[in-house]
Amino acid sequence: MKFTSRRSAARHTAAALGVALAAVTLTGCTETAAGEGGEAASGACDPADVTLVGQVRNESNPYEASWLDGGDAFAEQVGLTQERLTYDGDSTRQQEQISQLLAGDTECLVMNVLPNGDSDTPPIVEGAQDAGAYLVTQWNKPADLDVTDYDHWLSHITYDGVESGRQIGDALAEAIGGSGGIVALQGILDTGAAKDRFAGLEESLAANPDVELLDDQTANFSRAEALEVTKTLLTKHGDDVKGIWAANDDMALGALEALEQAGRDDVAVVGIDAVPDALTAIQDGTMTATVSSDGPWQGGIGLAIGYCVATGELAVEDIADEDRAWYAEQFLIQQDNVADFVSPATSEADFACDNLFSRSQGAIS
Numbered sequence: 001m002k003f004t005s006r007r008s009a010a011r012h013t014a015a016a017l018g019v020a021l022a023a024v025t026l027t028g029c030t031e032t033a034a035g036e037g038g039e040a041a042s043g044a045c046d047p048a049d050v051t052l053v054g055q056v057r058n059e060s061n062p063y064e065a066s067w068l069d070g071g072d073a074f075a076e077q078v079g080l081t082q083e084r085l086t087y088d089g090d091s092t093r094q095q096e097q098i099s100q101l102l103a104g105d106t107e108c109l110v111m112n113v114l115p116n117g118d119s120d121t122p123p124i125v126e127g128a129q130d131a132g133a134y135l136v137t138q139w140n141k142p143a144d145l146d147v148t149d150y151d152h153w154l155s156h157i158t159y160d161g162v163e164s165g166r167q168i169g170d171a172l173a174e175a176i177g178g179s180g181g182i183v184a185l186q187g188i189l190d191t192g193a194a195k196d197r198f199a200g201l202e203e204s205l206a207a208n209p210d211v212e213l214l215d216d217q218t219a220n221f222s223r224a225e226a227l228e229v230t231k232t233l234l235t236k237h238g239d240d241v242k243g244i245w246a247a248n249d250d251m252a253l254g255a256l257e258a259l260e261q262a263g264r265d266d267v268a269v270v271g272i273d274a275v276p277d278a279l280t281a282i283q284d285g286t287m288t289a290t291v292s293s294d295g296p297w298q299g300g301i302g303l304a305i306g307y308c309v310a311t312g313e314l315a316v317e318d319i320a321d322e323d324r325a326w327y328a329e330q331f332l333i334q335q336d337n338v339a340d341f342v343s344p345a346t347s348e349a350d351f352a353c354d355n356l357f358s359r360s361q362g363a364i365s
Helices: 009-017 019-027 062-077 091-102 118-131 161-175 192-207 223-240 249-261 276-283 295-310
Strands: 051-056 082-086 109-113 134-138 153-158 180-186 211-218 241-246 268-270 290-292 325-328 331-333 360-363
Touching: 051 062, 051 091, 051 295, 062 082, 062 249, 062 295, 091 109, 091 118, 109 118, 109 295, 118 134, 118 153, 134 295, 153 295, 161 192, 161 241, 161 268, 161 290, 161 331, 180 192, 180 223, 180 249, 192 211, 211 223, 223 241, 223 249, 241 249, 249 268, 249 276, 276 290
Parallel strands: 051 082, 051 109, 109 134, 134 153, 153 325, 180 211, 180 241, 241 268
Antiparallel strands: 290 331, 325 360
8 A cells, every 4th residue: 555644745745756767766876975973964975886784683573574675676666675683682683683684885875774672772883983984774773863963864753652662552442341451562662663662651550540560561562472371371360361462473473373272262462573474364353453663665665765865966954853763653553454464565666865854753852
């Protein structure tokens, strides 16, 4: 499907008029003087010389695999290929991969990175700044790390995890009739996404006082861990469990597997990420809700921002402060609208240099 933005009509009109010229927009870039660390980062790279790198935890997570697929789609759009990197949730391995990249030719290097946790972001940012590589990060960063203090860290994109956690919490409360016990599966605790999503659940619980949180445990965003944790929670709390809130779909799917093994079909389950298996589960009624951040778009937009700056179509000083660290649009999916999200597709217009921030929902406060 094609997602719509909430930004100004003028920007949408410009993007629509420019679709036919998208390739020209992206490849016919004005050359300006390249900046080093401490100077304005405005690129002078020939489009053919740009190196595109996408890095996520692993491709066994369907959401993260779709992120890399979106990066491939953008790369193909501009006649390049994306180097796909995964680090299996190992912060040390992530840093080693980044260090190896930054030890090479970085003049036209563009990186779209998912830091493993908040504490992993500062060394990645400092390394890119020192090497003069163009960096976009997503999801995780310390709250006090300011993107505008850097000129090669171009943008940080995340989602309002409090909102998404609350949305699925409210959907879960509705599914269990407004009362009853639930358990929560938390993500990697050193991530903004996990912290914010659980805060959203807490807001939902405050608004639904007859819903009781019986227990919460971390399953580290992992389906396999969620399977085992859910088995333990079902054994501990038995029939008191009426719903399972999961901080991502992979854990929700692990919970569904545990429920199936336990012969339980009376428990509502919600998650976040809109991975294909979760959408199928929502379609067939075994899962209640999820939230989409549109992984393919994430994989493309991070590379597109870096590409546009590297090739000179966009200067970093011309990126508004509100677009240096921002919330992107997300979508609650339930059975009544799941069909609209089964086959999301990227659009060339989404990645045009004059349309990069069209899905912004505002600056990260």
